[in-house]
Amino acid sequence: xxxxxxxxxxxxxxxxxxxxxxxxxxxxxxxxxxxxxxxxxxxxxxxxxxxxxxxxxxxxxxxxxxxxxxxxxxxxxxxxxxxxxxxxxxxxxxxxxxxxxxxxxxxxxxxxxxxxxxxxxxxxxxxxxxxxxxxxxxxxxxxxxxxxxxxxxxxxxxxxxxxxxxxxxxxxxxxxxxxxxxxxxxxxxxxxxxxxxxxxxxxxxxxxxxxxxxxxxxxxxxxxxxxxxxxxxxxxxxxxxxxxxxxxxxxxxxxxxxxxxxxxxxxxxxxxxxxxxxxxxxxxxxxxxxxxxxxxxxxxxxxxxxxxxxxxxxxxxxxxxxxxxxxxxxxxxxxxxxxxxxxxxxxxxxxxxxxxxxxxxxxxxxxxxxxxxxxxxxxxxxxxxxxxxxxxxxxxxxxxxxxxxxxxxxxxxxxxxxxxxxxxxxxxxxxxxxxxxxxxxxxxxxxxxxxxxxxxxxxxxxxxxxxxxxxxxxxxxxxxxxxxxxxxxxxxxxxxxxxxxxxxxxxxxxxxxxxxxxxxxxxxxxxxxxxxxxxxxxxxxxxxxxxxxxxxxxxxxxxxxxxxxxxxxxxxxxxxxxxxxxxxxxxx
Numbered sequence: 001x002x003x004x005x006x007x008x009x010x011x012x013x014x015x016x017x018x019x020x021x022x023x024x025x026x027x028x029x030x031x032x033x034x035x036x037x038x039x040x041x042x043x044x045x046x047x048x049x050x051x052x053x054x055x056x057x058x059x060x061x062x063x064x065x066x067x068x069x070x071x072x073x074x075x076x077x078x079x080x081x082x083x084x085x086x087x088x089x090x091x092x093x094x095x096x097x098x099x100x101x102x103x104x105x106x107x108x109x110x111x112x113x114x115x116x117x118x119x120x121x122x123x124x125x126x127x128x129x130x131x132x133x134x135x136x137x138x139x140x141x142x143x144x145x146x147x148x149x150x151x152x153x154x155x156x157x158x159x160x161x162x163x164x165x166x167x168x169x170x171x172x173x174x175x176x177x178x179x180x181x182x183x184x185x186x187x188x189x190x191x192x193x194x195x196x197x198x199x200x201x202x203x204x205x206x207x208x209x210x211x212x213x214x215x216x217x218x219x220x221x222x223x224x225x226x227x228x229x230x231x232x233x234x235x236x237x238x239x240x241x242x243x244x245x246x247x248x249x250x251x252x253x254x255x256x257x258x259x260x261x262x263x264x265x266x267x268x269x270x271x272x273x274x275x276x277x278x279x280x281x282x283x284x285x286x287x288x289x290x291x292x293x294x295x296x297x298x299x300x301x302x303x304x305x306x307x308x309x310x311x312x313x314x315x316x317x318x319x320x321x322x323x324x325x326x327x328x329x330x331x332x333x334x335x336x337x338x339x340x341x342x343x344x345x346x347x348x349x350x351x352x353x354x355x356x357x358x359x360x361x362x363x364x365x366x367x368x369x370x371x372x373x374x375x376x377x378x379x380x381x382x383x384x385x386x387x388x389x390x391x392x393x394x395x396x397x398x399x400x401x402x403x404x405x406x407x408x409x410x411x412x413x414x415x416x417x418x419x420x421x422x423x424x425x426x427x428x429x430x431x432x433x434x435x436x437x438x439x440x441x442x443x444x445x446x447x448x449x450x451x452x453x454x455x456x457x458x459x460x461x462x463x464x465x466x467x468x469x470x471x472x473x474x475x476x477x478x479x480x481x482x483x484x485x486x487x488x489x490x491x492x493x494x495x496x497x498x499x500x501x502x503x504x505x506x507x508x509x510x511x512x513x514x515x516x517x518x519x520x521x522x523x524x525x526x527x528x529x530x531x532x533x534x535x536x537x538x539x540x541x542x543x544x545x546x547x548x549x550x551x552x553x554x555x556x557x558x559x560x561x562x563x564x565x566x567x568x569x570x571x572x573x574x575x576x577x578x579x580x581x582x583x584x585x586x587x588x
Contacts, residue, residue: 037063073193085196087263088240088441089189090145099141106130128179131160145263146187146442156184188443190236198573199228199241202564209563215513217555223251225551227264228568229425233542235437235454237373238577240265240422253509253523255552264549265421266373272549274424275503275557276340276481277534278413280431280467282348283333285361287463290352294466297330299347313405314346314412317502317556337470340481340500342412349411355402358410364458365427365436367419372438372452414503425547428534430457431471432497432542434464471497472539482533485562492569493585494578497542498535500557505530510554531557533565543581544574 014022040062041048049064056063073084083089110130113123142151159181206224209216230239242264250258255270262269286292302309309316317340336344353361362368402410409415422439430436437454457464472495474480475487481500489495510526533548548568550561568574578585 082245084193084200085191085240086145086245087242087261088145088191088265090147090149091143092140092147093143095139095141103134106133110134127160131179132157134158146189150187150442154184154187157182190238190441190443191240192230192238192577194573195230195239195577196241198571199230199239199568200243200245202567202571203228203241203243204245206564207567209559213559213563215511215555215559217511217553217560219251219254220550220553220555220560223249223254223258225254225257225264226564227421227547227549227551228564229265229421229547231425231429231439231545233429233433233437233536233545235372235426235429235439235452236443237422237439237441238544240441253528253554255506255508255528257551264551266371268418268420270551271505272418272420272530272551273415273503273505274413274417274419274532275501275530276342276413277424277428277499277501277532278417278419279337279340279345279411279501280471280499281361281365281427282345282353282411283337284431284457284459284463284467285357285364286348286352287333287466288459289360290357292333292348292352294333297332299331299344309343311343311346312350312408314342314408314414316341316343334470334473335479337467337499338473338477338480340474345411346408349407349409350404353407353411358402358407362417365430367417367423367427371420371422371426373422373441413501421547421549424532424534424549425545428536428547429542429545431464431467432536432545434459434461468497468539471499471535474498474500481558482562485558486566487562487569489586492537493575494537494583495539496535496537496569497539498533498565500562501532501534502556502558503530503532505552508554526554529553529556531555531561533557533561537569538578538583541583543578543583 044052044064052059052062052064074082110127113119113127113130116123119127142148142154147154160179203224203226206221208218208221224243227242228239229237231237240263242262244258244261246261247259250256257269260269283292283294287294299311300309331341331344333344335341406416410417426437426439435454435456438452440452475482475485475496475498476489477483482498486492487496487498505528507525508528509523510528512522512524529552531550531553534546536542536545546565546568548561548565550557550564553560575585
């Protein structure tokens with residue numbers, strides 16, 4: 001007898017008929033189950049896979065199957081490995097409850113079809129469609145960034161297999177339904193892993209300015225917020241790094257962005273005027289279309305009547321001005337670019353530009369439009385914002401003239417324009433080559449992108465050559481705004497074309513430095529800034545275009561962004577890239 005006990009201690013005896021049926025089914029179940037594959041190990045080691053696949057005759061009944069998973073690349077952060085370019089690449093997640101509820105009707109219809117003993121060809125077609133669209137509760141979906149944007153193509157198509165027991169086979173009927181899974185398409189990014197890691201690591205842990213720097217911002221160094229872009233002159237993004245990558249402690253008198261995790265190479269989380277890196281575009285347009293003679297002195301930049309050097313509503317960043325003693329010559333374009341003279345460019349905007357010229361210039365250099373990168377998070381158009389009711393849109397459709405204060409400040413990249421680091425890099429690629437490229441970060445899946453395009457700048461080669469030489473002087477000449485920051489040819493082993501930029505962000509607290517730096521005596525009311533460094537290298541044979549952006553700092557670019565650029569260009573990743581590109585590096 002076959003018996004079992006319950007909680008009362010009494011035995012429950014199965015009837016003879018039920019014993020007989022159970023014994024008959026036992027052999028059938030053993031035979032049936034033995035014909036079905038069972039998973040032995042989910043993640044077998046390499047040696048085991050090698051044995052099973054290389055010697056199948058010795059391991060009959062065992063087979064190995066390849067599966068694909070989405071795994072993020074990482075770089076070594078302070079607290080262990082962190083995802084690389086996470087905000088650009090994006091994340092995956094399991095379906096939300098809303099996703100599952102929305103597909104509940106499809107799930108029920110799929111279950112109904114699979115339970116039918118017989119199906120028509122039309123029902124089989126419907127079954128295939130439902131299988132392809134099915135969504136499992138543990139299935140990973142791209143949710144943000146490139147993972148989310150291309151999810152339907154990265155995910156591929158689900159497969160489906162019906163199994164039949166021996167009884168079903170013996171009875172005949174329809175064939176078991178089988179639809180193979182289809183892997184998603186491969187997607188290749190343009191990012192260079194070494195350059196991306198180097199840029200991200202630098203932003204996470206920037207070195208402080210050297211001891212001889214007069215006005216450093218050590219608070220920013222401890223709580224950095226900003227971005228770095230590296231791209232080829234033809235627009236392929238090799239590094240797009242930004243900080244913070246996780247909420248951090250906000251530094252003293254900072255605006256709170258340190259606590260907000262955002263992708264910052266393509267976005268405008270706050271007002272981001274480019275400052276003096278914008279001056280070179282003004283200079284190009286003025287020479288090409290507005291009749292500017294670059295050799296002619298236009299304005300004195302010196303203190304007068306007890307006031308700081310200024311033109312109209314814009315003051316010079318130098319208290320003593322840029323007109324040299326003792327003759328006080330008028331400033332020409334060469335001097336103005338090299339020293340980044342606000343007074344000169346204020347006059348240039350006031351007397352050489354009107355609203356239409358400004359609009360034409362920003363459009364030619366790609367501002368106020370997407371860069372063409374075609375990836376998420378969606379970039380804003382970065383737009384030129386004329387904060388004046390006379391103009392109706394980001395680029396201004398009104399034909400009314402701009403007020404003089406707008407022209408003066410716009411010519412210095414202040415207040416009325418906001419740009420992304422990616423847009424600045426794209427515009428400098430145009431200066432380096434004469435062609436404004438579409439930017440791209442997705443190298444594969446080309447059929448899914450708009451056809452790449454590039455348009456030549458409407459600027460003569462002679463004008464561009466003049467500007468390029470002057471951007472070299474910014475670094476190499478003793479009175480250049482980036483001189484002495486270890487960006488010169490002797491320090492790097494290659495020559496850099498660079499423009500510095502500091503832009504007023506908002507009124508706030510800034511250090512009141514004593515005569516000896518580093519120890520902040522007190523904080524006083526002042527102007528907090530965004531600072532920039534942008535350019536390319538080698539200067540006469542461009543291989544890399546770069547933008548460095550420092551958000552909300554208490555110093556100028558010469559005390560912050562330029563040092564960050566110097567640390568970037570001195571990195572081993574940059575040297576390795578240039579050597580691989582065939583650039584001969586001089587002894588550092």
